[in-house]
Amino acid sequence: MEDILVVENVTKRFGGLVANNKVSFSMRRGEILGLIGPNGAGKTTLFNVITGVYRPDEGRVIFKGEDITGKPPHVITRKGIAKTHQIVKPFNDMTVLENAMVGALFGKRARQITIGEAKEIAYQSLELVGLAEKSEEFAVKLTLRQKKMLELARALSAEPELLLLDEVLAGLNPKEIEEALEIIKKVKEERDLSIIMIEHVMHAVMNIADRIVVLHFGWKIAEGTPEEVANNPEVITAYLGDPRYALRFVKRKGGEEDGSS
Amino acid sequence: MAGKESTLSHYLRSPTLLIIVFVILGMLVARIMGMSTLDTLMTIMYFMGIALSLNIIMGFAGYVSFGHAVFLGLGGYAYVLLVYFIKPLADLQSLGFGLGAFLVAVLAGLFAAAIAASVGAAVLRLRGAFFAIATIGLDFTALYLMKAIVPELNPEQFFGAQIILPADKIVEKDVVFNAMFLTLIILLAVNYYIRKSPFGVGLTAIKEDEDAAEVLGVPTTMFKIIAFTLAGFFTGMVGALFSLNGGGVDETLFNLGHSIDMIVMIVIGGLGTVLGPIVGSLIYFELYDLLLVHYPGVNLIILGIIVAIVVLFFPEGLIGLLRKYKVKGVRLRDLLE
């Protein structure tokens, strides 16, 4: 199967700080890729490079065989990459439905759909994440969990092929995490998506991801299946600490604590 | 979920559109029946015109252009200079029912729009306050340059930056009314269209959270430049016809006071709607006189305090406030969109 995304030697510096250092990986269509690493490892920066918010100092980003490096975010969104924010950024004084409509109107089919069609797409996305009955509420009134789901619905409304989830589970309680994981799985099946997720909730990402990429101080230090990564000595010393904990993270289904650093 | 409905019935059920039509008809009736003086109607239309123009960038996109009077001035000067120096354009003004004056005003508006587009392209890449500062700077630059340039154009006739149009280069006030009326109708239509279009949704997203809008695919910089250019264009047209109505221009057209007028009307009426500026301009028209008559001297001090109160406690303005309520199960929002 073709690679939907190839990240090649991406380096991004902020002044003296190197946030991403020659990071390379590729992912196949239909994969769920976990992106993990301690705080400040450069995960969100990498998302911002992929979505065009930052232009990398070196390296290339190739999406579906096309070099999209340094293209502006709105162009990249239209090509089929959507992202949710780590810190939720709802359009507070717009309704939930209108929020999702923005995604539809400026997503994959930007300039080709009417307001009416955008409404339908938006509503379907809201149904998918379980927010349909809130569609006429103002976004400011939602709970954190609902705001996170709204982020997801907005991104889905753009009808992406590649979805980037930035800590979608952070701040949710264990039950909400389970629900959110179910939604992500469902969404992936129904929309035939490829997903990269940044996650600190370790057992969750270890369970859902097909493969894991580990960043540490901007470098990629490991890549592989959850089992391989959890047993990689470098990862364990850099990030997971004690190998026994690492294994437990992999094996446990829906625990009561997360493995964030 | 509501299915597709015919566009016509959709528009017919829109109360906003009905109110707009009502306002337009009201003015026409008042004019024909002679219920208001021409000057009063012109003033109302002028207020409504500048409020609806600024609304495109300030109301929808949330970018406040604090020096927006610059486009009033540029439009006014462009118009007056065009008809002063170019005879065919002066003659064109008398073309039927104000259409001629309207066309020359379009030219003046295009000049203002060109300045807006180039300054916008330069500074709208930046966020927030820089834009506000740049428009203030632009206003003063234009003012100083007009003071410097205008007297040189015709040293015998022009007193400072003031230009008075000779009698053979102006038209009857009736004709100006018609041209302004036409401009206002177009301006209402443009505002209404933006409110209902993807463009308007994109602008509102920018206002709410520009970073999120950009990542969701809204071409933020381009949208802001287009909105600012449109706002400059229409403000320029209104400035042009306002000057024609007064028979000339002087540098007071660049005064901060005009920027205050526009901003206060939108703040009071409510950002991001079509009705906001309409209602805001009508309230402001009354409020301004009321304060002037009852509290001469301190009227503008009170106005400043009122604006502060609105900004702090009712940031959505009147229409924005009403939008949040329900009356007998009917959401006012549905009526006011």
Add this chain to the structure above:
Amino acid sequence: MDVSILAINLVNGLLWGIILGFAAVGLTLLWGVMKVVNLAQGEVILMGSYVAIILFAQYGLSPLIGGLVALLVGLAAGFLIYWALLHKLVGKVERITLKIEMSTLLAMFALSIALLNFYYYAFGSEPRGFGLWSIGVPFIRVLGTTIRTNILLADALALISVAVIYLFLDRTILGKSIRAVMQDAQAASLVGINPVKIKLLTTILGIGLTVFSGFMVLLFEASVTPEIAHKYAPLSFVVVVLGGLGSVVGSLVAGIIIGIIYGLSKVVVSIFNPRISDPVALSTAFIVLILILLFKPEGIFGRKR
């Protein structure tokens, strides 16, 4: 070209630039630390001028005492402005969105409308000043030109004030906290700096300094009208953008640069047409503004954001 005319204009530009730079210090602090652009900058400057004028004209107090009182009034005004206008908008927020930024602009704009019209109401539009008052001799001769001693006094006060502020921000704990918030508000609150306290303090300091600068503006201009707000406010914005948000030294240097650009362009334009030299020279300052925003929006002393 007569060299002495050039020299006179350059010296005047320099002397004025120092005042301009100091007048913008409060603005740059407010903008840099709180992301609040004081659109009432010109009116706040005038507050200092008018306080000193009232004390001089009504109560016969020496302008030097008036200047000190102006500073105190300014600090009090900063306290009031924070609690009446700014706290509700920015006091508790961590991320300043466009919407919040525009609300603060509008709130300060409302203040400027009220203050400006209060000045017109209370003081009229005639020029007001200290009349013939000066310390020591009214004029001295420097480099073949006469300079009013009041201008030198104003410049000396401005330079001393900038130095004091610089040391305060650089050496004291409080000053360091302010700079920390300026660089990263979230990180600062993580290490235990109370953001509300810093915001309040910055407003008091920023408004206080701006009001104080009004005293120097008055000494420099000899007399003021409410209209002068519209000259100093936009120029202050240019100075802050050129100097870099939050940079006190940048503000001073940028003020001097703008003053000298003004002096130079005035000379150049008067070669062609003396009548229009003043308006054209003023507009060059704003053309500089547009150019900086275009090519170096972080300013000459600012850090890239």
